Amino acid sequence: MTFQVPVGKQRDFCLGSDARINIAHGAVRSAKTVGANVRWLRAVLEAPAGVNLLMAGKTLFSLERNVLSPIARLVGSNNFDYKRSLKTAYIYGRPIMVEGGNDEAAYSKIAGLTLGGAYVDEGSLVPESFTNMLITRLSEPGAQLFLTTNPGPPAHYLKKRWIDREEELDLKAWHFTLEDNPWLDWIYIEELKRQFGPPSSLFYQRYVLGLWVMAEGAIYRNFDREAHVVPALPDGRLEEMRVAVDPGATHPTAMLKAFRIGTSWYIAGEYRKADKSPAEVSKDLKLFLAGMHPSSIDVDPAAKAHRLQFIGDGVQGVQQADNDVLNGIQRVINALDQGWLHLVGPSTPMLQEEMEAYRWDPKATERGEDQPIKEGDDLVDCLRYLVNRISKSRRLTPPPRRRGSRS
The missing domain is CATH 3.30.420.280 (Nucleotidyltransferase; domain 5)
Incomplete structure (x- = not known):
């Protein structure tokens, strides 16, 4: 089975994400998910028979909207099926468990699993306890995690405990900006910048520049x-x-x-x-x-x-x-x-x-x-x-x- 590898930084992620933990983080609409989806399809095809695979998001609904639906369009209906009642997606005939990590108790949903690979969408919205448990479950030889996220505060556990320790751990992180999305028209990019501005605002720095910055001071600074x-x-x-x-x-x-x-x-x-x-x-x-x-x-x-x-x-x-x-x-x-x-x-x-x-x-x-x-x-x-x-x-x-x- 073949599929087109994306261009630009998305291609770098697809071809270079060979670490145990691979994180694509940064701005909204920066096409992080495009690269991660294609990389995950490659992982599904390459995973040894019989090992368990897992896809997770903050909720099943957000996972369906952000990841499962785009993957279904990418591979076609003959290669994709989804049974929400069974919490199982079938990609290229391979059963993949799906789960939501919406609260601190969610880690218990994956306790006891043995995994050969996992994909997490909206990683900064998933509780630390869930992420920690997931990483301990990746115990099959060669198991990998692929995670996408928008930024949060610099003290967020994902930034502090994982991304900032890239040099210490078997981990690779890719930072994406709006300009890294080759499918966005420049007019649309400029409009997003205007909407999230001024450049000094929390939302501009987070969602346009993709930076992990603090939320501090007045919230409605622009109210006059x-x-x-x-x-x-x-x-x-x-x-x-x-x-x-x-x-x-x-x-x-x-x-x-x-x-x-x-x-x-x-x-x-x-x-x-x-x-x-x-x-x-x-x-x-x-x-x-x-x-x-x-x-x-x-x-x-x-x-x-x-x-x-x-x-x-x-x-x-x-x-x-x-x-x-x-x-x-x-x-x-x-x-x-x-x-x-x-x-x-x-x-x-x-x-x-x-x-x-x-x-x-x-x-x-x-x-x-x-x-x-x-x-x-x-x-x-x-x-x-x-x-x-x-x-x-x-x-x-x-x-x-x-x-x-x-x-």
Whole structure:
């Protein structure tokens, strides 16, 4: 069985990844996965009969989306099958175990295995306990690990314990930038740089330059009251309304309203009160809606009791919010930079204060994690829910690429 070896740094990874541990790390959209997928196919074909192989990601869903689907397209339907219920993919007829490493207990899923090869996607999102257990399981002669990841904090275990010790260990690491993806059009690269800018920002350095840098200081550094706060809703037709709710048990309950006028969105209503039962919050939500019917009411996914209370009380449009914290923060930053998100001053004073006070947690950074300080963040959580939802509805078709973009 033959397949085309990629070009550039992807080719270097495919042909040079002969260490026990092989890591492709760096920027988003830098085609790390292209090289890793082809290298993994080679490993599958070369693995001795009878040895166990494993593919893992943060979740099975992310593994399916990021790796299994592209591999299926690469090898064709005759050479690929996937049985999710059995946690098994079949590539060139070879059964390969698949697993998710989403939490600290996930290592127990692979304890006791003997492996001849493994592929890990989104390595920085997989717990250290899972990675450690996986490496101990690679005990067959010649067993290798191939791992792809975007960068995190410099104290992250993957950087500190593995990548930084490349000279000491049987390990090779490849650093990828956006320019290493030969399938990306330069216009698209420039747009990504603009979206993740300025160059000094955490997200630019992480996701454009592919650097392992610290998250520190103010999160919404680009929030400017003069640029982003307006005195009132502008004239024009209110075309859409969305609401977000962050119910509180040990913290205040928060709500935000967002209105679309033309192509811009305006946050024009806030609520933050403590010591309210789900039934009381439901009554307050109805008053907050003021008889209007939003397209969606995004509620913290952890607040099941509140969602059921709202639904039981006849509130329409209730759904689980997308609580992706880091990507959500970047989407808010992008929305402010792109100029389509505004706050109406008189109706959002508490939100403005929270945005200016929102900070990265230095203790989490020391542990190698990215986390905002969980204090005074009720309304900014709601803002993230809203922008996560709105962003999905206003995605633009990316600029044309020379030969079809690959990830």
